[in-house]
Amino acid sequence: MQDAASSPDIDLMRRTAAGDREAFETLYRMHHATVYRFARLMTGSTSTAEDIVQEVFLALMRDASRYDPARASLTTYLYGSARHHTRRRLLRERFLVRLEDQADLCLPAASATAAEDLIRQRDVQHVRRAIVRLPARYREVIVLCDLQDVSYADAAQALGCAIGTVRSRLHRARHLLADKLLRGLACVDMARRPTVRCEV
Amino acid sequence: MKHSERSQERLARSLQMLAEIEAGSETPSRVETVVMARWDAMQKRRVPSRTRRVVRVATAIAAGITIFGVLAWQQNATVRLKPDTTVGDGVVSGFSRTSSDQYTTVAVVGGPLMADEPIRVVRMRVARSVLGELGIPSPAQRGAAPAATVDIDVLVGEDGVARGVRVPISEL
Numbered sequence: 001m002q003d004a005a006s007s008p009d010i011d012l013m014r015r016t017a018a019g020d021r022e023a024f025e026t027l028y029r030m031h032h033a034t035v036y037r038f039a040r041l042m043t044g045s046t047s048t049a050e051d052i053v054q055e056v057f058l059a060l061m062r063d064a065s066r067y068d069p070a071r072a073s074l075t076t077y078l079y080g081s082a083r084h085h086t087r088r089r090l091l092r093e094r095f096l097v098r099l100e101d102q103a104d105l106c107l108p109a110a111s112a113t114a115a116e117d118l119i120r121q122r123d124v125q126h127v128r129r130a131i132v133r134l135p136a137r138y139r140e141v142i143v144l145c146d147l148q149d150v151s152y153a154d155a156a157q158a159l160g161c162a163i164g165t166v167r168s169r170l171h172r173a174r175h176l177l178a179d180k181l182l183r184g185l186a187c188v189d190m191a192r193r194p195t196v197r198c199e200v
Numbered sequence: 201m202k203h204s205e206r207s208q209e210r211l212a213r214s215l216q217m218l219a220e221i222e223a224g225s226e227t228p229s230r231v232e233t234v235v236m237a238r239w240d241a242m243q244k245r246r247v248p249s250r251t252r253r254v255v256r257v258a259t260a261i262a263a264g265i266t267i268f269g270v271l272a273w274q275q276n277a278t279v280r281l282k283p284d285t286t287v288g289d290g291v292v293s294g295f296s297r298t299s300s301d302q303y304t305t306v307a308v309v310g311g312p313l314m315a316d317e318p319i320r321v322v323r324m325r326v327a328r329s330v331l332g333e334l335g336i337p338s339p340a341q342r343g344a345a346p347a348a349t350v351d352i353d354v355l356v357g358e359d360g361v362a363r364g365v366r367v368p369i370s371e372l
């Protein structure tokens with residue numbers, strides 16, 4: 001866990017609460033990517049993630065004076081806030097059908113061959129979809145612990161549960177995810193298989 | 201290797217790959233622009249609200265001073281009865297009035313009026329002869345031309361009993 005007492009975040013938060021624009025800007029630049037990645041992985045949408053980043057930082061500028069460094073580090077606080085806004089957003093949009101913004105989520109061409117790129121892209125897409133389809137409580141732990149490298153203790157603080165709960169959810173989430181991926185790949189393989197017609 | 205172990209290994213690889221890709225993703229700069237614009241707007245709104253608060257406090261103080269002034273002025277304008285002299289054995293007490301119409305008070309019932317004793321004043325127009333009955337010598341007796349009636353103030357105590365009569369000095 002980050003040592004809250006020695007964090008420069010505390011000073012920045014104090015200055016932000018006092019209305020220091022520069023301090024808030026520094027805070028934003030230090031932490032926006034963390035919030036953005038979390039929101040993007042949780043929602044599977046770039047545009048929604050952008051909205052959530054805005055909402056989280058608007059809440060931060062409004063409630064900067066209420067932040068208590070003794071309770072959690074700023075990163076954990078921001079994860080908690082991002083989680084809250086993500087859940088609210090997902091709840092509000094549960095009846096909407098999302099048009100997936102795949103262009104934004106595509107993998108940049110970094111591999112040696114185009115074929116490798118395609119395979120990687122396909123795999124990553126499957127993982128993304130499988131993560132988004134997980135129940136929220138399992139998705140959160142996968143995103144925090146496996147994709148964002150957050151410690152169990154910090155994840156527990158951000159999620160408001162015990163470390164043991166994080167461990168058990170993570171275990172369950174990995175199994176669910178592996179199942180979903182297997183099923184997803186099986187579906188892809190079935191789709192590729194040539195149609196065999198029965199002789200009449 | 202068991203099937204589940206293979207799938208877990210594959211999952212771990214996929215997650216690592218996704219984490220690597222995600223590590224390079226950044227929030228678009230337009231989000232920062234929007235957030236900072238909101239910050240500026242909020243700060244602008246915050247400044248007038250402080251001014252408004254100061255104005256509100258100043259208005260409250262001014263209103264308080266005005267109310268206090270009015271009350272003080274009213275208190276000064278109120279007729280004040282001050283104990284003046286005690287005549288005789290306490291049955292008759294004299295009170296002088298500071299207002300311009302120059303009345304003097306003669307207590308006729310009970311003990312002397314105290315300074316803080318609550319009383320009501322009832323102004324009455326009575327026949328001059330009443331003054332004689334109260335033991336006040338009339339101007340006629342002093343050789344001046346008397347008027348038929350005279351305005352006197354009856355001082356009524358809290359118990360409803362008349363405690364004194366205030367007579368214009370000119371009639372004495």
